[in-house]
Ligand code: HEM
């Protein structure tokens with residue numbers, strides 16, 4: 408697809424001169440103007456554009472925050488208060504960044520479930536999918552590091568608990584943890600390095616996003632039927648059709664985003680983070696941000712420290728290999744009657760783990776988090792390979808155009 | 823022919839030698855970049871503190887900072903010592919006798935960091951919970967420690983650590 412010929416025609420002397428030296432406008436035109444895109448994409452396909460918007464918001468607000476933030480154990484908390492009270496528009500910019508992290512994860516999770524539902528990870532999109540899993544991994548690390556920066560109680564104790572996960576490594580765990588801390592406990596050196604890396608990682612994400620889109624444009628978008636593009640009739644050009652659709656979705660998303668920023672900026676946060684970090688007192692309940700709760704539930708579901716950590720890491724890393732775990736011949740869950748209920752069970756599992764991650768790991772809560780943790784892994788390791796082998800798919804349309812035009816015809820007779 | 827073969831042998835040798843030098847040189851250049859993150863001279867300089875024990879009464883506990891970590895110092899009562907000593911060591915998750923954890927039975931000195939994931943257990947202040955075994959209780963994930971600071975129940979794998987310390991005089995210790 409990326410080798411489809413761009414219809415670009417330089418319009419003036421300068422662009423002709425540029426085109427012969429660096430055909431960047433030709434490339435952009437080919438990839439984002441006349442790029443052939445399946446004609447049947449639904450709104451779940453707008454989340455890629457929404458995610459690009461989120462990344463830009465985080466970069467811009469983050470670089471501004473860094474102009475006023477002081478990465479020092481004695482001053483970080485004060486400097487964030489200074490941003491909130493003194494800096495012109497500081498509260499708006501900080502709330503946008505903090506809420507932005509949540510919106511980013513919301514969009515990323517929807518984007519990923521979209522991929523799981525329509526089988527977008529299956530051949531030939533394995534590399535595209537793997538790049539996506541790498542992006543979510545780096546995003547998780549970036550958000551964790553960003554959350555540490557205001558140096559409130561939750562920041563400090565989240566860093567303490569998470570860095571202590573490394574002590575679970577046999578023999579060298581202790582030395583690795585001290586290396587991460589730059590001391591014998593979480594302190595000023597730790598805060599400084601977290602800030603340095605929190606500034607760096609979003610640019611790593613940007614680079615990965617570049618590769619992700621490159622890989623997308625080599626194989627082309629999947630679509631709700633999971634049937635590959637066969638003829639030109641199956642596609643429309645990216646501009647104006649999908650630019651408009653993506654733009655509309657970004658605006659709708661921005662409304663939700665703005666609602667949180669203006670009306671509930673602290674709703675997604677934790678009140679303990681308004682108390683400055685105190686290494687002598689642990690808050691009564693340590694709860695991560697909502698987007699980490701399912702992973703936190705998995706960590707705590709397992710009674711052994713080392714295996715708990717391993718399970719939590721595997722919960723993400725298992726996504727790397729699902730292109731090879733799924734044995735189904737067809738992509739879209741739309742035509743997979745046997746797999747469909749399992750897919751929804753998996754969605755419920757993730758939501759339930761998110762709920763349980765915020766509860767004390769005792770009694771029925773602990774039991775439930777164990778059951779759902781078990782299903783999380785069973786889904787990938789057992790259901791995906793086995794169901795694909797035994798399932799008889801429903802009839803899949805011959806082409807994208809068929810599926811779309813057929814539908815139109817039926818709706819016409821209904822009128 | 824034979825000189826050709828010599829050439830090949832010599833080239834292989836040069837390739838391997840150059841490769842090894844590059845690898846060793848690369849590793850040597852990398853080390854400072856990694857090691858700079860380890861605790862620095864100023865962190866190590868704070869490595870020891872002296873504590874005067876004279877003002878601490880029976881059953882009282884104080885917390886001091888050592889290397890950025892809280893250290894719990896507790897003057898144990900006779901019952902607490904007895905409770906710690908009479909446990910069957912083999913029943914413990916991390917078997918250790920009380921006498922191996924103290925210099926003098928009435929003074930218990932511990933690093934106040936839960937060995938699970940690093941929270942500060944409760945049990946120092948007067949009104950605190952002490953857990954099911956009369957020592958400390960970690961609220962993060964529910965670990966219970968006894969009057970010797972040993973793990974008795976909950977997810978923590980090890981006993982609270984005893985820092986290196988020595989009595990300088992009868993009523994003064996040096997930690998570190
Ligand atoms: C991948 C994109 C990013 C994510 C997910 C992210 C996430 C976060 C989060 C969750 C916080 C804590 C907010 C709070 O509780 O107050 C934070 C703070 C911060 N971030 Fe980012 N961030 C991103 C990009 C950036 C960039 C590009 C910069 C630029 C250097 C930056 C600079 C900062 C600064 C200075 C703070 C501390 C001030 C504050 O707490 O509001 N971030 N980030």
Ligand code: FES
Nearest residue numbers: 936938939960963
């Ligand atoms: S940190 Fe103490 S029980 Fe987990």
